[in-house]
Amino acid sequence: MDGSNWNYSDKVKEHFFHPKNILEIDEKEYNADGVGFVGSPACGDMMKIFIKVKDDKIADLKWQTFGCASAIGSTSMLSVMVTENGGMSLDDAWKLTPEMIINKLGGLPPNKIHCSVLGDKALREAIKDHYKRTGQEDRIPKDSKSRVICECLNITEDDIRMEVLEGVKDFKTLQERTKLGTMCGKCVDTAKTLVDFYVGRYYTEEIYSGKEEEK
């Protein structure tokens, strides 16, 4: 075990030891306007997010997790980001990325980044749930415009990027998980380049700051 794994920033520690906005009451009692649940215990992390919506903004957010320090720390940070200053609009909240959260946290050790990607996923699920409950299905964005790399299996560049964020570090593992390039095989070279590119982006520094992608 590499000692540098434990190089958590003070912000991460603060949010891990004193997480904000945890749902402590019964789910029914909270009466959320949208609920998102992602992950699986087999992978070692699960995230459940509950939102309350007012004037198309996130009026309140509560969460629960089965996860490690990075998962707890980053979701706690996310909960603060979307509820501060009167609450984030649903459109902005939808666009929240792990990089923005990681940046706010002052970075994460590279091999812990994959633990931090569930929060924003769960948030989008919760928003989606809210749209469905309120008859606003049309607001659910269609599949992203990310370019398709593996045409046989319809796997996009963004899918590859997310796989890397979740811990994939080489093409072989990517292929085992997604089956990309196992049909006609013509995307293999492009996919290899993309894996290397994203591994380089997320895992080369001791602490990934998330800064490059902040907009």
Add this chain to the structure above:
Amino acid sequence: MIYLDNSATTPIHPEVKKTIIDALDLFGNPSSMHTTGREVRAILEKSRKDIADFLNCESSEIIFTAGASEANNTVLKSATNCCAFCENNRGHIITSNIEHPSVLNTVSCLGKKNVDISHIKVNKLGIIDPADVEAAIRPDTMMISIMYINNEIGTIQPIKEIAEIARKHNVPMHTDAVQAVGKIPIDLQKLPVDFLSMSGHKIYAPKGIGILFKRKNAKNICPLIVGGHQENSMRAGTENTLGIIALGEAIRQCKIEMLENKERITALRNKLEQGILSKLDKVRINGDPNKRVYNISNLSFTNIEGESILLRLDMHGIMVSTGSACSTGSLEPSYVITSLDVDPEIAHSSIRFSLGRETTEEDIDKTIEAVVETITFLRKISPIK
């Protein structure tokens, strides 16, 4: 600080520390013929003799190495033929699915070179059935390598029975005894293994020293490190004199303390488990409770993740380890816990407490309190109820 990670490594015993300090000026090369060299040689051989006595074998059967990983590599890489570098490596090796990585990764290297590997599966309690080992033996089986005590769950394997089976079939037998030496009595006149590995830093000696026991009449092995004639030409390189002297002292201390430690630590481990189990529900003991080494308690706390537990206990000044994937940065949780035929989440929520000679009753009381607080908090924030 409450250190409950003694299966990872141990603090240096105060007597060992003294011995090292006294030996710091003994700089001679034990291979030198002159007085300065000879006096170091004498202390080295005294260490070897004391270790041999402790294990009830001959001094000439002890090869000093940099640790158990090196000892495991040395034995296994020469198991199938002359050495790992041989082009004509062939044959079959039997091992288990819960071995230390220094065994599993070494055999997997051999597996890429025309060597067949059988991984004997443990039962749900983490114990190997000797009959499974016997059934796996083939005419071309070159080595059986089964660990004595598992480092994560502490299960004690029926090594004597397995070694007897190996002998009956004339197959060389190796055991990685890192977690066993100094904890349970090992008598190499009664335990018919041909090779045994151990490491100093698990028994209050420093890191970087270990031994490979090679029985006199065991099959020849090829040294992993070739060069000079040190260690009977089995391990080249000027000896780690301070390490060997320290290991000798650590073994002498084991001899004195082993029984007393066993009694005291058993009581503390049981107190820890009873304390936790009586105050928390949905806690699972991993590994056969009746066939476990006395200093290890491996518990799974359902519905919460190990790294979170570990770091919150760390905040309380309590040092433990976990089988959760998040602790290693990999995507897979501990293969030892998953080998118990449990869901992966049991592995993700596992914590190993490993006690040592310095553990006190007060440490255990504080640990129980901190564990209960930590688990209660983390379960409160868990979406799985």
